[in-house]
Amino acid sequence: MATALKNLSDYSSDHFIDISDKRFGLVVAEWNREITDTLAQGAYDTLIKHGAKEENIFRNTVPGSFELTLGAQLLAQHEQIDAVICLGVVIKGETKHDDYICHAVASGITNVGLKYNKPVIFGLVTTNTLEQAWDRAGGKHGNKGVEGAVAAIHMLSF
Ligand SMILES: Nc1c(NC[C@H](O)[C@H](O)[C@H](O)CO)[nH]c(=O)[nH]c1=O
Ligand SMILES: CC(=O)[C@@H](O)COP(=O)(O)O
Numbered sequence: 001m002a003t004a005l006k007n008l009s010d011y012s013s014d015h016f017i018d019i020s021d022k023r024f025g026l027v028v029a030e031w032n033r034e035i036t037d038t039l040a041q042g043a044y045d046t047l048i049k050h051g052a053k054e055e056n057i058f059r060n061t062v063p064g065s066f067e068l069t070l071g072a073q074l075l076a077q078h079e080q081i082d083a084v085i086c087l088g089v090v091i092k093g094e095t096k097h098d099d100y101i102c103h104a105v106a107s108g109i110t111n112v113g114l115k116y117n118k119p120v121i122f123g124l125v126t127t128n129t130l131e132q133a134w135d136r137a138g139g140k141h142g143n144k145g146v147e148g149a150v151a152a153i154h155m156l157s158f
Contacts, residue, residue, distance in 0.1 A: 008142030009042075011150045016050055017157040022082040023056045024152060025075030029088035031064040038137040039087040039123060042145030050153055065090050065124055066101045069108030076116040083119040083152040084112075087145055089137070092128045102126045119155035123148030 024047055028040045040059065047057055058081070062071040065088030072084045086109050092098045105124055113120035125144050127133045135141045 003136060003141045008136060008144050008147040010142065011147075013050060013150075013153075015157055016153050018051060019047070019153055019156065020051045020053060021056075022052060022156060023058070023080050024052060024149075025072070025081050025084040026057060026059040027068050027071035027075065027084060027086045028059060028061050029063070029065045029068060030061050032089035032091065032133065035089045035125070035133050035137045036087055039089070039125070039143065039145035039148075042138065042143035043085050043087065043123065043149040044145075046146045046149035047153070050149075064088070064101070065105055068105050068124070069112060072109050072120050073112045073115075076112050076118055076120055081118070083121070083156055084109075085121045085123055085145075085148040085152050087123040087148060089125040089127070089133050091130060091133055098126070119152050121148045121151045121155075 028036050060071055068086040068088055072086050075081050075084050090098050090101050109120045123144050125133050125136045136144045
């Protein structure tokens with residue numbers, strides 16, 4: 001279903017568990033920093049809204065989305081971390097570079113989650129234009145950071 005048909009910030013919290021003792025890693029790419037900061041704020045606010053403690057949310061930055069995988073692993077390897085949310089924005093350029101990044105990150109963070117048996121959430125905005133990216137960072141299609149936090153809480157409620 002296209003994002004245009006499902007707002008990223010619409011969700012049900014009926015099945016959520018108590019997350020007051022859960023520890024979350026946020027890994028945020030610095031590329032397109034203004035947008036990734038907005039995604040991170042959306043994720044942070046959603047975790048707090050649903051009971052996470054400020055002191056249990058650990059935010060790290062990485063240079064770009066390609067480094068999200070290693071950033072996720074460096075957090076997920078710690079027993080104290082219950083879930084990791086990866087946030088980045090990749091906007092298509094003149095070459096296929098964006099494809100290589102997106103495929104590497106999708107595959108990489110999937111493997112980290114499977115390796116450490118904990119939610120590692122794919123919060124990557126992958127768009128053709130800057131406008132489309134802003135539409136998914138608090139714009140008309142909601143906030144992908146909110147979606148990432150909801151996915152993390154949902155998986156912890158599994
Ligand atoms: N073009 C974008 C990048 N490129 C940088 C890579 O992610 C990586 O940091 C570099 O190749 C060094 O390993 N990153 C984004 O997050 N978004 C982009 O649009
Ligand atoms: C997605 C990217 O890495 C992008 O900025 C690279 O741009 P280009 O393909 O024009 O080199």
